[in-house]
Amino acid sequence: MEVGRRLTRDFFGEDVLDVAPALLGAMISHAGVTIRLTEVEAYAGEKDPGSHAFRGPTPRTQVMFGRAGHLYVYFTYGMHWCANVVTGTEGEASAVLLRAGEVVDGHEVAAERRAGIAERDWARGPARLASTLGLDGTQTGLDACSPDGSAAFHAAAEHVPASRIRTGPRVGVAGAGGDAERYPWRFWLDGERSVSVYRPAKPRRRREPA
DNA sequence: CAGTTGATTCGCT
């Protein structure tokens, strides 16, 4: 299929708030499936209370403090994997969460991998997107800018006018209240069916004791 | 459509 130029490490080395919207319409390929990104979220490194890097490097978040263009794939809610790409300068630990997209190549592989799921939902949400790409914890640290790596990003096949880009608060991020939460760091393409519905970051109600 | 709930493991305090 026709894809744009491959995105380089220089592309990911820019500021996360520039990289995130620039990824809309771009594509990521892994394990036989290509997804066109329609929704992303920026996480601004160690100074961002919503980021996993907020409390400094740990074994889990080590890769975020490394080079731009590497994948940070984390496990959450006891069952889901979500994928980010590291951005900015080394040691900064900023990253873009890949929140949603649509499968544009590898439909047969995706259909097998996501058996029983409607095509519309294959990459509608970060855990679904990672699952459809076949990404899990074994791919964390993978260099998407390496010529012989298994994952790669490609520029949008079509022109994405700035007027189609929307911004808003991040989804499902607890611990709001800091300065970081005042900024709309979620970016999506207006009018795309694959964009997940916004839900405010509301703390889960604890079940009452019996 | 919107709203609610259980599932289930890990990372960190």
Added chain:
DNA sequence: GCGAATCAACTGG
């Protein structure tokens, strides 16, 4: 121990 950058199934309108 607590709660999480979520999902799928289910309810009621």
